[in-house]
Amino acid sequence: MYTDTTATGLDQQITALLQEPTTTHGLARALRAAQKELTVHRTHLASQRAWPNGRIDDTPRKVQIGGGAHQIDGYFNIDIALPADLLWDVREGIPLHDSTVDLLFSEHFLEHIDYPRSAKNFAREAHRILGPEGRLITGVPDAAFVLHQYPEGTDDSGKMIKSWYGKRDCLDHINTHLDLINYVFRDQDDDPTYHPHFWAYDHEKLVQLFTEAGFSTVEPWNFDPELANPKREWGSVYVVATK
Template sequence: MPAYRSVPSLDLLGEQIRSMLEEPSTSHGLARALRAAAKEIEISRCHHASSRAWPNGRTDATPKKVQIGGGAHRIDGFFNIDAVPPADLLWDVREGIPLQDGGVQFMFSEHFLEHIDYPRSAKHYAREAHRVLTDGGRLVTGVPDAAYLLSHYPANPDLATEMVERWYSKRDCLGDINTFLDLINYLFRDQDDTPNYTPHLWAYDQEKLTHLFIEAGFRSVEPWTFDPKIANPKREWASVYVIATK
């Protein structure tokens, strides 16, 4: 007889986590880990709901333009794929891009890549983007520019103040961003422990993006000129964008 292991359902696990989070005796470190797990459970629930409809990981949709990880910044005329609502398709892109081979002409993502783990998920994503694009298809990727930040260290106080204002003025952590190194820490390892923010797991600059996409099979990677008709205007400052061509 095969040995069966009981696997708790996501719903049950989610409930257990919620009740542990309400428990005053749950320690700070455990609570942080549980909040992170609760986020993953939510992503997993959305992903499994979609993957039940598309069990082979390929939807019927055949969009020519796709945005990945757009969050609330949906782009007209694009098929928006994100792990959580609002999106046209809820999908955990770490599991792949749920589209057929070679049909997409233009793919766009900004401030998404730094939220997935490197190397496993980032490299898988780059290969998947290459797979779903047509020959000559293009992938635009924007991320916070680590080179920009590091090149200004140690920063003059005016620049530091502007950065804090632009990036963190709406956050609870605002009072704790006191030095330029705090900003660098945030770019590399944003671990904001509130439900609105997802962590930064890897930092990128133009060289790193180029290496990632060339390794995935793209034939060229060039700087992309910021276009606010597509990109989120609030991302222009201190970001780096590249366009990779298959």
């Protein structure tokens, strides 16, 4: 049976292997990814132990998922990392009761979970927990906007590199418009503090995803900086899906 001791043992083995000079670059990348998942797994198991049937007692009416440091007043924040009201790996479902939520908000979260399994599960779970007429607002990097930079680029290409990658050590490696596309779609370099992108979305894909999950309408959402993270306004696409 899988236990915390197994996870801790594995973690220690990985740390030791990462320090070995003979560990190849490829293996080190895979090990770092596994170590990250082990941390997520341990965090999730600790919460699951408190709520073994996958439902918390509270019934919050406004919920944010994957808010990171951008906590919203009056919202119950679920994330796999602190700060959050509940630490939970949402790829395993949303730990809230059926038809209890009025408004579910998430931005720059969906592209960080795998598609189709976890993304479609998130859409179905969002639909399940929302009450009648309940609304899901979701924002992601707008792949259509980014692809518009290829092959010749626009005035926005430079702004994208500066505002999205300005503080990253990958900056030296973005030399062509295709490099920009690569970074936006993967958002992955060897810096372990950055989370990769697993899937890209545009308006059409968001409509398809949430319609398939059972939402009756999926419309563009007018960006509201009172709710959303103001730094996400530029280059993102948001929709509001109504149950």
